[in-house]
Amino acid sequence: MRKFFIPALVVAAIGLAFFSGTLWQKVRNLEKGGSDTTVQPTAKAQPTVSLNTIKDLFSKDLIKFGDENRKVIFVEISDPSCPYCHVAAGLNPELNRQIDPTNNTFKLVSDGGKYLAPIPEMKKLLDSGKASFVWIYSPGHGNGEMGTKALYCANEKGKFWEVSNLLMNSKGYDLLNNTIKNDKTKSGDLAAYLKSAVDSTFLKECLDSGKYDARLAEDTQLATTLGFQGTPDFFVNDKNFPGAYNYTDIKSTVDTALK
Secondary structure, rough: OOOOOHHHHHHHHOOOOHHHHHHHHHHOOOOHHHHHOOOOOOOOOOOOOOOOHOOOHHHHHEEEEEOOOEEEEEEEEEEEHHHHHHHHHHHHHHHHHOOOOOOOOEEEEEHHOOOOOOOHHHHHHHHHOOOOEEEEOOOOOOHHHEEEEEHHHHOOOHHHHHHHHHHOOHHHHHHHHHHHOHHHHHHHHHHHOOOOOHHHHHHHHHHHOOOOOOHHHHHHHHHHHHOOOOOOEEEEOOEEEEEOHHHHOOHHHHHHHHH
C-alpha cells in the first residue's frame, strides 16, 4: 500500500502497511492463524506512464468499460482480498472504521467521517458516460486469486460490478481471506456466495475450467509496467494516485480533465 497526499493521512502507523495489508491483519487477525503471503516491495524508479499508455489499455484483454476517447479514464489496480482495496470500495464500513481509528482516517462520509471512497464516485462518472474504467489485478494481500477469476467470469455475463460489490463487502472479505484462500476446490463455495449476482452453475464451471488462470500473471505483469508497487493503485488519465486515496483529493484532477 502507498501513502497519501493529505497530511492527516500521512500517519507513521500505516505507512508501510499500505503495501501488505498487515495493519488490518493485526487489528482483527482475519487470517485466523494463516501467514501473510505478501512481500514488501523494494523502492525503485517509477516508469513514466503517458496518456497514450493508458489509452492503449483498451486494446488489451482486460476488464474495461467505456473507451479510450472519454475525457477521463480511471484505472484501478486491485486485489479483492486486499483491505485497503475494500477501504477504497466503501462497502465495508466496519473495516473503514477499524483501520486507524484514532484519526478516523478512513471513516466513511456516510458513517459520519470525512473519507469519500473513490470507487463509488468513479462508478457514478462511468455510469453517466463521462469516464471510462479499467480494472487490473495484482496480488496485494495474497488471497484474491479466486475472487479475481470470479470477476473475470462475471464480466463475461456483464455482471462485473454486481460480483465486485459482493466481494468487496465484509462477508466477501471474510470469505476470500478465511475460507477460499485461493483454494480451487472451494469454487462451489464462492459460486454459492455470488449466486445472487451470477448463475452459480455457470460460475463454478467457469472457475473450474481454469480459463482465466493465466490472466492473473498477465494482469500482474501489466501492472508492473505501470509502476505498480502496492494495492490499491489508481490512475486518472496519466496521473497516478497510489493508495486508498480520499476521492476529495482526486476530484480536482478529474474536474480539470472534464473541462
